[in-house]
Amino acid sequence: xxxxxxxxxxxxxxxxxxxxxxxxxxxxxxxxxxxxxxxxxxxxxxxxxxxxxxxxxxxxxxxxxxxxxxxxxxxxxxxxxxxxxxxxxxxxxxxxxxxxxxxxxxxxxxxxxxxxxxxxxxxxxxxxxxxxxxxxxxxxxxxxxxxxxxxxxxxxxxxxxxxxxxxxxxxxxxxxxxxxxxxxxxxxxxxxxxxxx
Numbered sequence: 001x002x003x004x005x006x007x008x009x010x011x012x013x014x015x016x017x018x019x020x021x022x023x024x025x026x027x028x029x030x031x032x033x034x035x036x037x038x039x040x041x042x043x044x045x046x047x048x049x050x051x052x053x054x055x056x057x058x059x060x061x062x063x064x065x066x067x068x069x070x071x072x073x074x075x076x077x078x079x080x081x082x083x084x085x086x087x088x089x090x091x092x093x094x095x096x097x098x099x100x101x102x103x104x105x106x107x108x109x110x111x112x113x114x115x116x117x118x119x120x121x122x123x124x125x126x127x128x129x130x131x132x133x134x135x136x137x138x139x140x141x142x143x144x145x146x147x148x149x150x151x152x153x154x155x156x157x158x159x160x161x162x163x164x165x166x167x168x169x170x171x172x173x174x175x176x177x178x179x180x181x182x183x184x185x186x187x188x189x190x191x192x193x194x195x196x197x
Contacts (some may be wrong), residue, residue, distance in 0.1 A: 058090070070095065077102050080148025082109065101142050108132075116157045121170045125163065129154050161185040 040165035058066040073087050083091075083102060112132050119125045129150065136146050157163050 040086075052158065058094075068109075073102075074098070077105060077176060078145050080145065080150070080152035082106065082149075082152075102147075105142055105145045105149055107155055108146055112150055113153050113157070116153065119166065121165070121168065122166050125154075125157070125166065125167045 048139065059068050061069070069090075073091065076083060076087070083106060088099065088106070091102055112129070115128050115132070117124055119128055133147055133150055136143050136150075136169065162182065
């Protein structure tokens with residue numbers, strides 16, 4: 001794989017798509033050889049356009065169908081659902097401005113998810129969620145999508161066993177931690193034959 005092609009691949013593909021990369025290069029093998037071709041720069045653009053054609057799920061669709069596909073992605077984004085890597089790649093190539101907004105929404109979604117997973121009580125979960133929603137600007141053009149994404153993450157998190165196992169209040173979590181720590185200390189002392197106070 002030449003340097004230009006590998007750079008294009010890094011820009012076009014996300015992580016974990018080595019099979020797609022391999023498949024595309026198998027299809028392209030023999031088409032362009034920048035080492036022997038004097039027009040290697042124009043050939044690299046040819047490679048990029050061929051690769052983008054393989055990545056574009058709307059390739060071969062009518063203009064109406066392409067618009068419907070993009071509208072479907074936008075609706076999914078507004079409803080707070082997580083976009084697939086295929087949908088994000090499509091936006092990256094066909095609508096970079098919407099891609100930037102979608103990437104921001106997806107990043108905010110993942111950030112909230114990580115914060116919720118680190119909460120120690122259901123009360124803390126509600127606080128983190130409330131704070132996140134209140135931080136969304138009133139004039140943010142993606143406010144609807146961000147709040148919907150937060151709602152989707154919260155709804156999903158409440159269904160997990162981790163959430164169900166959380167104590168209701170933060171004080172209960174602190175008390176549980178103290179008891180757990182005391183139990184560890186007591187257990188260690190008993191192993192060593194010492195008395196605990």
